[in-house]
Amino acid sequence: MSAQPLDPLQLPLHGVRLIEASAGTGKTWTIAALYLRLVLGHGSGTPLLPAQILVLTFTKAATAELRDRIRARLTEGAAVFRGQPAPDDFLAALLAEYPHPDARAAAARQLELAAQWMDEAAVHTIHGWAQRMLAQHAFDSGHPFVQDIQTDDGELHMALAFVKAAGGCSAPPGKDAEAARATLGRMRLRAQPGATPGEPALAQLMISHPNDSGLVMDQTTRLYTPPHFVRSVEVSYAGRPVLTADLDFAISENPHLRFRFRPGDGDGELRARVVDSDDLHFEQSIAWRAAP
Numbered sequence: 344m345s346a347q348p349l350d351p352l353q354l355p356l357h358g359v360r361l362i363e364a365s366a367g368t369g370k371t372w373t374i375a376a377l378y379l380r381l382v383l384g385h386g387s388g389t390p391l392l393p394a395q396i397l398v399l400t401f402t403k404a405a406t407a408e409l410r411d412r413i414r415a416r417l418t419e420g421a422a423v424f425r426g427q428p429a430p431d432d433f434l435a436a437l438l439a440e441y442p443h444p445d446a447r448a449a450a451a452r453q454l455e456l457a458a459q460w461m462d463e464a465a466v467h468t469i470h471g472w473a474q475r476m477l478a479q480h481a482f483d484s485g486h487p488f489v490q491d492i493q494t495d496d497g498e499l500h501m502a503l504a505f506v507k508a509a510g511g512c513s514a515p516p517g518k519d520a521e522a523a524r525a526t527l528g529r530m531r532l533r534a535q536p537g538a539t540p541g542e543p544a545l546a547q548l549m550i551s552h553p554n555d556s557g558l559v560m561d562q563t564t565r566l567y568t569p570p571h572f573v574r575s576v577e578v579s580y581a582g583r584p585v586l587t588a589d590l591d592f593a594i595s596e597n598p599h600l601r602f603r604f605r606p607g608d609g610d611g612e613l614r615a616r617v618v619d620s621d622d623l624h625f626e627q628s629i630a631w632r633a634a635p
Contacts (some may be wrong), residue, residue, distance in 0.1 A: 351376040352436050356387045371409060374398065375416040376433055382417065382457045383450050385440060390453050393464035399472055410466045417458040424451035523553040530627035532615050534604075543603040548578065548615050550598045550625070573598055575618045580604050580631070581611035606631060 349362060351373050364370045378398070384390035398413075400406055420434060424447045429435035441447050467475065529551040535544040550573060557570030573594065578586040585604040604613070614628040 349373065351433060352380070352440075354386075356381060356385075371412050374409065375413050378413050379416060379420050379437065379454070383437075383453060385437065393457055393460045396465060397472070398464070398466045399469050400466070401468060403468060403471075406466045406468060406471075410461060410464055413464070413466070414458055414461040417454050417461070421451045421454035421458065424448070424454065523551075526551040528552065528617070528619075528623060528625035530615060530617065530625060532613060532627045532629050534613050534629060534631050536632070540606055543605050544631075545601065545603055546578075546613065548576070548600045548602075548627075550576075550600075550617055552597060552617075552619065554594060554596045554598065570620060572620050573617060574620050576600065577616045578602070578604070578614070579616075580606060580613050585613075 346363070354360060354377065356377070362370075362373070364373070378396060380386055381391050381396050382393075398409060400409060419430065420437070423429045423434045423438055424441070429438060438447070441450050531549040532546070533548075534546040552573050554572045555568045555570055556572065557567065559568045560566070573590050575590060576586065576588045576598075577584070586600075586602050588600075590598070610630065610632045612628050613631050614626065617625040619625075
């Protein structure tokens with residue numbers, strides 16, 4: 344493989360590309376330039392939005408800087424396509440790739456839209472992205488939805504629990520609609536094995552469900568996703584009620600419930616019944632065995 348000088352306007356945006364760069368040579372500038380091309384579909388044919396472009400780095404400070412620099416570059420690019428003078432050769436050359444006024448207007452709108460959605464951009468640390476994937480694919484991987492990641496080998500003096508709040512009820516879901524439909528209604532019910540009869544036993548119910556609030560806007564179509572959420576959960580043991588919950592979209596995507604129940608003498612069946620707002624019914628049961 345022979346090394347070639349990097350031209351950010353002509354670098355192919357498909358396959359695997361290795362870029363070698365030393366400190367202070369413009370890595371962040373180059374990432375922002377390639378990001379603009381991906382947003383416009385330049386060289387790839389398909390325009391993308393921030394949630395569809397994955398950028399990984401090493402530290403949280405670097406993700407914040409990248410996010411800000413990319414947002415500023417998108418805004419700057421939109422202004423150039425609106426007729427303002429290009430501040431550098433890259434934007435001037437990129438503008439020349441779109442000679443027709445209608446094409447320039449469409450490009451400006453796409454860049455402005457991407458700048459507005461940068462709060463939901465997929466810019467993560469490597470370990471943060473790994474944690475996100477484990478949470479989104481908890482059913483397939485067999486991992487719990489909530490996990491703690493230790494990034495320091497030294498002694499921990501404080502534990503933090505992070506809650507995603509950006510966007511509120513209108514924030515995009517963690518996985519795409521097709522993937523959510525593929526696992527809709529899958530449940531995993533677990534109970535503490537070998538608990539003493541008559542004593543509280545810990546149980547856990549995980550439900551694969553998008554829990555759409557009806558307030559989420561599709562980033563591409565700009566239409567609202569219809570509401571579809573878990574409406575009720577009922578859990579029984581040996582035919583006796585253990586837990587009854589009337590819910591709505593206020594609980595999270597892929598609800599994860601932990602509770603305790605008091606098993607009687609002998610073995611029994613722990614059963615969960617879930618009904619959603621589309622009147623779809625889901626059931627899961629496990630056999631619980633008392634300690635010998």
